[in-house]
Amino acid sequence: MDMNPPESIKNTEFLVSYENFFKYIELIEEMKQSSKFFRIDNLEREILEVISVNWNKKNLLLVSDVISLSKIGSPATLHARLKNLRDKGFVEYVLDNDARKKFVQPTEQALNYFGDLVRCMSAAINH
Secondary structure (H helix, E strand, O other): OOOOOHHOOHHHHHHHHHHHHHHEEEEEEEEHHHOOOOOOHHHHHHHHHHHHHHOOOOOOOOOHHHHOOOOOHHHHHHHHHHHHHHHHOOEEEEEEOOOOOEEEOHHHHHHHHHHHHHHHHHHHHHO
């Protein structure tokens, strides 16, 4: 079996980038095996990413904003997964000044999770 990349992708820059990506995936899989790795499923990860990216842009989302992300799930599913993220310590609710609105933001644990991913990315690039 030929293990060489197809002729169409033999560009050196492309080869390096996909090899780095595969190394990144390999490091993530190794991290998942350690007890240190935070256990969240793909839908929870996607929700956490949306919350965190908006938080990083100084745009806090309301709980209702997250629950209405119809492109990634039904309101009931999103509500359940948001609760899971809160129970697992990845997000916290912050009340508005008048306590009528609940904003969602990542916790230190969530930021540590992203830090672990960045370390894997850096290690993959520098391997």
